[in-house]
Amino acid sequence: MSSPTSTRGHIARWALNIYAGLGLLFLFVPIIWIVAFSFNQPRGNYNIVWQRFTLDNWRDPFSDQGLTQAFVRSLQIAAISTSVAVVLGSMIALALARYSFKGSGPLNFLLVLPLTTPEIVLGSSLATLFLDWDITRGFTTVVIAHIMFQVSFVALTVRARVRGFDWTLEQAAQDLGSSPFRTFWKVTFPLILPGILAAALLSFALSIDDFIITLFNAGSLSTFPIYIDGSFRVRFPPQVNVLATTILVFSVLLMSIGLLWGLRSRRRNA
Amino acid sequence: MPVIQTPASHGADAPGEPVIVLDGVKKRFGSFTAVERAHFSIDRGEFFAMLGPSGCGKTTTLKMIAGFEQPSEGRVVLESVDVSRTPPYKRNVNTVFQQYALFPHMTVAENVAFGPKSKKVPKSEYTRRVAEMLEVVRLGDFAHRRPTQLSGGQQQRVALARALVNYPSALLLDEPLAALDLKLREAMQFELKRIQREVGITFVFVTHDQGEALTMSDRIAVMNEGRVEQIGTPEDIYHRPASLFVASFIGTANLLPGELAGRDGDDVLVRLEAGGTIRASGGGTSVDDVGARPEGSPVSVMLRPERLLVSNEPTGAGISDGRRLSGTVEDLVFQGAAARLSLRLADGTDVITHVGTDTDLPFLRPGDTVEVTWQPGAAFVLPGWPPRAGASSTDVDQIEAAL
Numbered sequence: 001m002s003s004p005t006s007t008r009g010h011i012a013r014w015a016l017n018i019y020a021g022l023g024l025l026f027l028f029v030p031i032i033w034i035v036a037f038s039f040n041q042p043r044g045n046y047n048i049v050w051q052r053f054t055l056d057n058w059r060d061p062f063s064d065q066g067l068t069q070a071f072v073r074s075l076q077i078a079a080i081s082t083s084v085a086v087v088l089g090s091m092i093a094l095a096l097a098r099y100s101f102k103g104s105g106p107l108n109f110l111l112v113l114p115l116t117t118p119e120i121v122l123g124s125s126l127a128t129l130f131l132d133w134d135i136t137r138g139f140t141t142v143v144i145a146h147i148m149f150q151v152s153f154v155a156l157t158v159r160a161r162v163r164g165f166d167w168t169l170e171q172a173a174q175d176l177g178s179s180p181f182r183t184f185w186k187v188t189f190p191l192i193l194p195g196i197l198a199a200a201l202l203s204f205a206l207s208i209d210d211f212i213i214t215l216f217n218a219g220s221l222s223t224f225p226i227y228i229d230g231s232f233r234v235r236f237p238p239q240v241n242v243l244a245t246t247i248l249v250f251s252v253l254l255m256s257i258g259l260l261w262g263l264r265s266r267r268r269n270a
Numbered sequence: 271m272p273v274i275q276t277p278a279s280h281g282a283d284a285p286g287e288p289v290i291v292l293d294g295v296k297k298r299f300g301s302f303t304a305v306e307r308a309h310f311s312i313d314r315g316e317f318f319a320m321l322g323p324s325g326c327g328k329t330t331t332l333k334m335i336a337g338f339e340q341p342s343e344g345r346v347v348l349e350s351v352d353v354s355r356t357p358p359y360k361r362n363v364n365t366v367f368q369q370y371a372l373f374p375h376m377t378v379a380e381n382v383a384f385g386p387k388s389k390k391v392p393k394s395e396y397t398r399r400v401a402e403m404l405e406v407v408r409l410g411d412f413a414h415r416r417p418t419q420l421s422g423g424q425q426q427r428v429a430l431a432r433a434l435v436n437y438p439s440a441l442l443l444d445e446p447l448a449a450l451d452l453k454l455r456e457a458m459q460f461e462l463k464r465i466q467r468e469v470g471i472t473f474v475f476v477t478h479d480q481g482e483a484l485t486m487s488d489r490i491a492v493m494n495e496g497r498v499e500q501i502g503t504p505e506d507i508y509h510r511p512a513s514l515f516v517a518s519f520i521g522t523a524n525l526l527p528g529e530l531a532g533r534d535g536d537d538v539l540v541r542l543e544a545g546g547t548i549r550a551s552g553g554g555t556s557v558d559d560v561g562a563r564p565e566g567s568p569v570s571v572m573l574r575p576e577r578l579l580v581s582n583e584p585t586g587a588g589i590s591d592g593r594r595l596s597g598t599v600e601d602l603v604f605q606g607a608a609a610r611l612s613l614r615l616a617d618g619t620d621v622i623t624h625v626g627t628d629t630d631l632p633f634l635r636p637g638d639t640v641e642v643t644w645q646p647g648a649a650f651v652l653p654g655w656p657p658r659a660g661a662s663s664t665d666v667d668q669i670e671a672a673l
Binding site: 168 | 336337338358359363364365369371374385388432436
């Protein structure tokens with residue numbers, strides 16, 4: 001049975017599906033493009049016109065020495081800055097969620113500030129500061145710059161998780177004879193760990209990714225994004241696509257693990 | 271059923287000796303006084319209830335015993351040691367929280383083992399104790415479940431096992447039945463009593479439900495606005511309340527205002543506002559010694575509904591004048607075992623009585639005149655006047671709404 005209304009509903013649903021499909025396509029075409037061109041055998045210095053399929057690039061992802069160095073450096077920076085930011089940010093989040101103290105209002109505001117301030121402002125003002133203080137810009141200054149904005153992301157992500165935390169669990173643990181230290185590691189930490197991991201993933205990605213703030217504070221240092229930008233003027237090797245695809249696959253993998261883990265623990269607790 | 275060897279059941283610690291002493295304990299939050307000079311002790315093996323409407327300071331008192339709050343003045347003494355400034359994890363008391371506060375990332379067995387593990391009890395010892403406690407609360411088969419896979423009643427029993435496994439000097443229970451539905455709550459009342467008998471540990475129980483307190487406790491401390499109004503056995507508190515608040519908070523009480531008209535031995539004579547003079551006991555026993563007050567002082571007479579006898583004939587011989595009231599029938603409500611009869615006295619005061627449904631008065635109708643009498647000793651005098659003359663029901667929700 002197909003009444004006029006249901007036919008119209010049918011068409012409308014199809015239109016909506018096509019529209020949604022186009023939207024997704026718009027989001028994903030650049031990514032698909034990057035992945036596809038990691039399998040291209042380029043002619044000349046620029047890997048931008050499709051020639052023919054090859055696995056050569058994947059067989060030798062680290063052939064471009066400068067690119068590899070920049071890639072490793074970015075990973076190092078991200079690892080260090082994320083470790084520091086996760087500890088600092090989680091502590092801020094716990095303090096904010098747990099206690100109401102003088103200055104918790106302004107602190108909340110200050111946390112959001114780095115997220116809303118344009119990166120160009122953050123980057124340039126930090127660079128000015130380093131210049132003023134006669135600090136040579138390089139690896140350390142980039143790490144400091146990354147920690148600066150990562151702390152905000154971590155604090156806000158962890159706080160969202162901690163907000164629903166039942167603090168009587170800590171009381172219960174102490175009541176049972178557990179010291180505050182043991183209580184944190186056995187009760188609080190395991191329960192907020194998913195939030196902390198999510199925050200770590202996010203800030204790791206932000207660090208690898210960051211261009212503007214990094215550029216201002218890197219001095220002569222080349223990170224992965226800076227190297228790609230610089231090399232683009234003269235050449236665009238397919239290894240860029242290979243490494244970018246690696247990062248992509250890696251983060252999708254981590255996200256899937258996180259998702260499965262979440263599903264599993266939800267089913268277990270349901 | 272396993273026999274639990276608790277430190278409490280050894281030698282010198284005879285029952286009846288105080289486990290917890292609150293010595294002039296006071297708690298202020300800013301300018302608000304939550305607890306006003308609490309001064310009492312709780313004996314070993316006792317089932318002790320702190321009863322009162324919300325905001326009366328009972329939970330704050332419990333938290334001071336547990337160590338989550340510190341007294342502004344006075345001392346909390348546990349097993350003869352002043353623990354007023356001792357953090358919770360160094361006190362040998364354990365709490366069952368209102369919402370149980372079970373660790374969601376641990377199994378039932380891990381939850382119960384948490385205490386002994388924190389206290390570095392060897393593994394062989396705590397596995398034995400955990401199994402034993404799960405048996406006591408009848409959850410042996412649920413050891414490897416997660417708390418979220420259990421029903422409310424089961425979660426509560428996990429919370430009990432987890433708190434008892436440390437063999438505490440006292441178990442503190444903060445409204446432990448409030449989160450359960452009515453049927454389960456009644457079943458758990460008996461379950462709690464059984465567990466307490468089995469383990470022989472002192473239970474300190476906070477509740478706003480007078481029925482719970484009366485059913486389960488050996489002694490009750492009735493609290494109101496931060497003050498302990500009375501401490502006594504359920505019978506004491508019910509039949510010989512120390513104040514109008516206690517009389518009206520526990521059960522239903524008919525409170526008839528009047529003035530002191532004289533004294534006769536331990537009894538006092540009270541001239542009622544509603545007319546007539548009543549002989550009431552308790553003149554020499556209540557805290558304020560009502561009988562010693564000057565004649566004409568405002569006092570009230572408390573009459574419990576179930577102790578009133580109703581007849582529709584003029585009272586026969588043998589009932590002297592001081593034990594009689596007359597009123598007209600307002601309403602008769604069938605309640606199963608008994609019917610609830612509302613009367614109105616000459617001045618409009620409402621009085622409630624209970625009459626057996628099969629024995630007396632089948633033909634009571636609104637407007638009928640009846641006589642109310644009672645046995646000697648059933649009328650009890652209290653200082654002061656109630657806010658409203660007549661029957662005060664203990665509708666807890668109503669009291670809470672008024673606060």
